[in-house]
Amino acid sequence: MPYEVQGVVARGKGKPVTLETIHVPDPGPGEAVVNVQACGVCHTDLHYREGGINDDFPFLLGHEAAGVVEAVGAGVTDVAPGDYVILNWRAVCGECRACLRGRPWYCFNTHNATQKMTLADGTVLSPALGIGAFVEKTLVASGQCTKVDPAARPAVAGLLGCGVMAGLGAAINTGGVTRGDSVAVIGCGGVGDAAILGSSVAGAGTIIAVDVDDQKLEWARGFGATHTVNSRTTDPVEAIRELTGGNGADVVIEAVGRPETYKQAFYARDLAGTVVLVGVPTPEMQLELPLLDVFGRGGSLKSSWYGDCLPSRDFPMLIGLYLQGRLNLEGFVSETISIDQVEDAFAKMERGEVLRSVVEFPAAAV
Structure with missing residues (x-):
């Protein structure tokens, strides 16, 4: 059964974001649905709201996220339900000229979920960086899920999904x-x-x-x-x-x-x-x-580009350093907020009051 969840949407250039009902389809071949536990408020999300990326409104914002795989589609073998993952926006293809040369961090054919998430009226959403994670559940390509040690706090781990990794x-x-x-x-x-x-x-x-x-x-x-x-x-x-x-x-x-x-x-x-x-x-x-x-x-x-990272290599390694006390990822989390406070977080970001506000979903509270 498709999922009906709440998510943060930018409907038009410069307009305040709104909290709306999102329809998330069951995962198809090569796809996964992830229960989002935490998602950082990145400046890229503000760029989307301001029309600085493109004009494919409405956008489902959020992309610096960690969570637990809820379900996977046919043919998915790299992750399974229950896996704790960080989401990434450069799922490498393994087949382009960069990948075949052994340089997958330069992959020229990264991919996202094939199916689309929609608003309640059927309007197709553009997920930020192919993720869209200011939402209780999101649909991504399975290659966008990188398994890491579940001992890492979601509010911290998710930040490797974009800005901190960059x-x-x-x-x-x-x-x-x-x-x-x-x-x-x-x-x-x-x-x-x-x-x-x-x-x-x-x-x-x-x-x-x-x-x-x-x-x-x-x-x-x-x-x-x-x-x-x-x-x-x-x-x-x-x-x-x-x-x-x-x-x-x-x-x-x-x-x-x-x-x-x-x-x-x-x-x-x-x-x-x-x-x-x-x-x-x-x-x-x-x-x-x-x-x-x-x-x-x-x-x-x-x-x-994205810190020239290879998520499957870099995310687990960096989470390991964090858990050993050798990488101060906690220092980036200025505050944790609820999903209805994203617009306020954008204002704090613009005023330079925070490094990262992080949306935490109730199941992730510790």
Whole structure:
């Protein structure tokens, strides 16, 4: 029997979200229905509400989620009912040229559930990042479910589903941060702080946090930043160079997604250093750099998609580090809220009052 549940919907650009009845079909071949236990309120969800992703309204929001598999469709062998999972939005296909080259984190044919969730009147919903998890139950492709240790609290585990994984992976996977490196992170929201945490876990010696908000810089210290720079009052390029012996950082991670801050990252790196863009720009943004500088400084300019993660590899490993007390994922959870408080959480996010508000469903309360 199909499921009838409550979920958070964005019906139009800039309109407040609403709590509505959602129809979730039984899982078909290759699909799974998951009982959502917790879901983080990510800036990407706000982008969807504001029409910054596309205009396929109405959207079923939410995507940073953990929960328990309720049912699976025909042919599903990778997960089973009762499995505790983190949802991911890049279920690799295993067949495209990236997968066949042994680089599945670059999969060019990731997939989602084939069937659609709908409103009570039959209107088809667009699930955020192919997940849609501000809802009691959601339908996903089975490959979007990654089994992890059930000892991990859902409110914490779910954050690996998007922003925290993006930042950790930008440092560890894309940037290749290693022992003794100097790292600068520009933009200290959830993604930037995760990049700082990832750099710290990887053994970076100097970790410089850059932001315009002193509160965010203080949070960054809690994740391992050794130095902070308020770029509202201090030239961040000069400050980063000064803190790295006049050279610039080995790895600079741009977690804002703007041309101005990308240029700062470009010029704040050491010769032959690496710039990683993990902040998401908007379609109209343009970047202009002297080509001679691109050539003359050498090194690497990289973009990080979802932290270049492979969920089946990275999620269990990172949850293991968290359960060992070696990865401060708890620090990202500013508050837990109920499903009817998502609009308020967006306002807090815009005011910079929280790193993550996390929706907890009653069955997940601990």
